[in-house]
Amino acid sequence: MSKIHVTTTINGDESEFLCTPGETLLDALRNRLGLTGSKEGCGSGDCGACTVVMDGQMVCSCLVLAAEAQGTTIDTVEGVAEGSELHPVQQKFLERGALQCGFCTPGFIVASKALLDHNPDPSETEIRYWLAGNLCRCTGYDKIVRAVQDAAAELRQERTPA
Numbered sequence: 001m002s003k004i005h006v007t008t009t010i011n012g013d014e015s016e017f018l019c020t021p022g023e024t025l026l027d028a029l030r031n032r033l034g035l036t037g038s039k040e041g042c043g044s045g046d047c048g049a050c051t052v053v054m055d056g057q058m059v060c061s062c063l064v065l066a067a068e069a070q071g072t073t074i075d076t077v078e079g080v081a082e083g084s085e086l087h088p089v090q091q092k093f094l095e096r097g098a099l100q101c102g103f104c105t106p107g108f109i110v111a112s113k114a115l116l117d118h119n120p121d122p123s124e125t126e127i128r129y130w131l132a133g134n135l136c137r138c139t140g141y142d143k144i145v146r147a148v149q150d151a152a153a154e155l156r157q158e159r160t161p162a
Helices: 025-032 088-095 105-118 124-133 142-159
Strands: 004-010 013-019 051-054 057-060 073-075
Touching (some): 088 105
Antiparallel strands (some): 051 073
16 A cells, blocks of 8 residues: 655644554554543544644644645644643642543644633633533543633633733
């Protein structure tokens, strides 16, 4: 089977990889590029554990062919922190205990950051709606919602001139 050459930008860095025609973006990220933060929970786009942002849109990377990444910009959970400094969403997930086993956490982090990039002041209903594509079997959702609310408040405060 012939391989497809893909050039893309991942977390701000130019990336290249070879993939098979039927290979998913999730498999390419994990197995070809070593970006193992995104997880395969269901393989059918139902759980959100593999959520990434592709050209500004959240996608389940288990449903996207790796070849479709050609020329796109992709943001994964590995690109959320700035160096060793956690993004407020990540920090608030830790502070609020919004994670337990951690399997779903990368997808929730990516989706939460995407929400706050899109809407810096979401209501609780908007947060719950936005995160509806991400499933958690351990924590329930209240701690996750509170973490996103806290992160939104912190980000708004950082953006407000003194």
